[in-house]
Amino acid sequence: MPENKHIEYKQQVTPELEREVVAFLNSNEGGIIYIGIDKIGNPVGLNDVDHDQLLIKDRLKNNILPSCMGLFDLVVEGKEEKDIIKLIVAGGYEKPYYIKRYGLSEKGAFIRVGSSSEPMPTRQIEQLFAKRTRHSISNIKSKKQELNFQQLNIYYQGIGKVLNDQFAKNLELLTEDHSYNYVAYLLNDVNTISVKVARYNGMDRVDLSESNEYGYESIIKATQQVLDKLNLENKTLTKITAKERQEKRLWNEIALREAVVNAFVHNDYTKELAPKFELFDNRLEITSNGGLPEGLSKDEFFEGFSIPRNKELMRIFKDLDLVEQLGSGVPRILQAYNKDVFQFSDNFLRITLPSMQVTPQVTPQDTPQVTPQVEALIKIVDGIYSRGELQEKLDLLDREHFRKSYLQPAIEMGFIGLTIPEKPTSGNQKYYLTEKGKAYKYL
Numbered sequence: 001m002p003e004n005k006h007i008e009y010k011q012q013v014t015p016e017l018e019r020e021v022v023a024f025l026n027s028n029e030g031g032i033i034y035i036g037i038d039k040i041g042n043p044v045g046l047n048d049v050d051h052d053q054l055l056i057k058d059r060l061k062n063n064i065l066p067s068c069m070g071l072f073d074l075v076v077e078g079k080e081e082k083d084i085i086k087l088i089v090a091g092g093y094e095k096p097y098y099i100k101r102y103g104l105s106e107k108g109a110f111i112r113v114g115s116s117s118e119p120m121p122t123r124q125i126e127q128l129f130a131k132r133t134r135h136s137i138s139n140i141k142s143k144k145q146e147l148n149f150q151q152l153n154i155y156y157q158g159i160g161k162v163l164n165d166q167f168a169k170n171l172e173l174l175t176e177d178h179s180y181n182y183v184a185y186l187l188n189d190v191n192t193i194s195v196k197v198a199r200y201n202g203m204d205r206v207d208l209s210e211s212n213e214y215g216y217e218s219i220i221k222a223t224q225q226v227l228d229k230l231n232l233e234n235k236t237l238t239k240i241t242a243k244e245r246q247e248k249r250l251w252n253e254i255a256l257r258e259a260v261v262n263a264f265v266h267n268d269y270t271k272e273l274a275p276k277f278e279l280f281d282n283r284l285e286i287t288s289n290g291g292l293p294e295g296l297s298k299d300e301f302f303e304g305f306s307i308p309r310n311k312e313l314m315r316i317f318k319d320l321d322l323v324e325q326l327g328s329g330v331p332r333i334l335q336a337y338n339k340d341v342f343q344f345s346d347n348f349l350r351i352t353l354p355s356m357q358v359t360p361q362v363t364p365q366d367t368p369q370v371t372p373q374v375e376a377l378i379k380i381v382d383g384i385y386s387r388g389e390l391q392e393k394l395d396l397l398d399r400e401h402f403r404k405s406y407l408q409p410a411i412e413m414g415f416i417g418l419t420i421p422e423k424p425t426s427g428n429q430k431y432y433l434t435e436k437g438k439a440y441k442y443l
Contacts (some may be wrong), residue, residue: 003115006031006305009368013052016117018063018099022090022325023110023117024186025068025097026128028295029163029305030327037083045082052085063101066094067172072235072316073326090306091295093136096120096128104129121437127285137182137269138312141175147188151218155320158427172312183312186269193272194223197229199279215274219313220320223264226277228384228430231419233279235435239357247414248438251284251353252336255419258329259424261322263288266309266349287350302339304331321426351375370413370440373405378415378441381433407431415440 003009006029013035024031025148035056035193036046046052053074055388060068102108105394110119155161170172172182185191195215201207214225234249234256263275268290275288295308308314317323323333333341333351343350370378380393387399387407396402410416415437419430432440 003039005112005114008033008115009037009039009041010035011044012036012046017056017202019110020117021060021068021072021087021089022097022099022108022113024121025092026073026095026110028091028307029300030071030090030307032090033089034084035080035083035087043079043082043084043309046078046084047084049076049083056085056087063099064094064097065100066097068092068097069172069313070308070315070318071314073141073324077324090308090311090326091292091293093307093309093311094132096125096132114314125162126362137186137310138172140270141181141184142180142182145180145187146182147184148190149188149218151189151221152187152316155218155220155428158417159320161319161429166252171206171316184268184311184314187316189218191216191219193219193269193274195226195274195276197226199278201281202283205278210279215335219264220316220322221273222274223261223317223322224428225266227257227260228419228432230260230277230284231417232432233284236414236417237435248356250355252403255333255336256284256353257422258332259286260352261317262329263351265313265317265323266290268309282355284353284355285350286353287348291344291346291349293425298344302330302334302342304328321423321428323420334360371405371409374410374413374415374427376438377406377410378433381431381437383414384423384430384432385418386430410437 001007002401008031010017010020010033017030017033020033024033035052037043042330047063051199053076056074060072071090071092071330075086075088077084077086095111096104100108100109104125106122106125108116109125111120111124138408142314149167153284156163168180168184170411173187187192192213194213197212197214198208199210201209213224233255236247260277263286267273267275267288271289273289275286276284278285278287290309293309294299296305296307306327308326313349314323314326323329337353341352341354343352376394377390380389385393390407391397391402393404396406407416415435416431417434419432420425420426420428424431
């Protein structure tokens with residue numbers, strides 16, 4: 001594929017890298033810079049991708065204003081047995097972006113014109129600066145300043161990182177006067193943001209049968225609780241035909257996860273409202289506040305171009321392995337569902353996942369040969385547990401023995417489900433009893 005408006009090739013990390021990134025930040029759609037590929041698209045590879053990744057991240061962090069942290073992603077890929085870096089850049093909300101050393105001028109600000117990055121005219125710089133979004137949650141001062149981040153610290157410890165004394169500055173949780181901003185308020189242990197998961201009998205909102213309220217805590221913890229709740233609701237349905245036994249979940253697991261995380265990351269919190277999740281007999285509706293970002297068309301949205309509304313949240317969700325990579329969410333949903341599951345308005349974005357309509361059937365003769373170890377595991381699972389918690393309930397110390405004899409066979413038989421199915425080895429992975437597992441447990 002040749003270079004174009006959205007694609008740039010670099011043989012190596014060059015002095016002009018910031019210019020290309022700034023040009024993509026100043027566009028509506030962003031773009032991708034492949035490093036380790038020559039101008040005609042042939043892979044040449046990089047000698048030290050780890051060093052180059054650190055170098056790129058440091059340069060983009062320190063050399064571009066406003067901060068572009070959370071607006072770019074680095075992915076190492078192999079092409080023709082050569083390592084290259086894929087630098088994904090999203091369109092920014094705080095245009096115009098510019099190279100720090102040259103300031104807000106034609107020497108510092110760039111735009112994408114065809115397959116090249118050109119200086120931004122002074123008039124366009126002035127127009128964009130006048131329109132710059134000044135009411136993003138990073139610029140709103142937190143209503144309270146005595147904040148605690150124990151929950152956030154626990155999640156970072158779970159991936160082997162510790163929040164140091166500079167974490168608030170490094171994660172952009174401070175306003176220009178060094179007060180905590182609204183991002184910090186959302187991430188701290190106690191806030192006033194309520195997240196609701198409601199269930200209705202039937203197809204409409206007349207008969208409310210269950211209302212679960214999460215939130216009032218770190219938005220990271222609330223996200224995980226909603227994911228855990230909906231994974232429990234995502235039942236495995238079985239249909240037995242003359243030729244085979246068919247098993248499917250109510251909703252595609254990967255699409256469900258992407259839809260939930262996207263709702264939290266891209267929600268407009270300036271109105272102090274959280275996403276909401278509603279279960280009906282025939283569908284799941286996930287509604288987030290705020291329509292499409294300004295400048296992003298529906299076609300660009302479906303193609304995976306990204307303008308993160310809350311780049312600070314995006315960065316932290318990415319750190320914690322809740323986001324795969326920039327722009328990947330919508331295309332992953334579209335692998336399982338059609339575009340018509342999305343509904344847009346000026347104030348909301350809703351995704352409706354239709355439920356599989358298959359009658360569950362599980363009988364004793366349908367179950368595979370179950371070992372005593374798997375049966376013991378099934379008996380003690382009555383909620384959502386981490387691997388360590390399951391071992392403790394079974395009073396087992398040997399991690400490998402537990403994995404080989406208990407956990408893995410139970411997963412392969414379909415009795416145990418994963419809360420993060422697309423990343424089986426994630427440090428945040430938890431396990432629960434599937435509908436098939438429940439049916440066996442209570443036979």
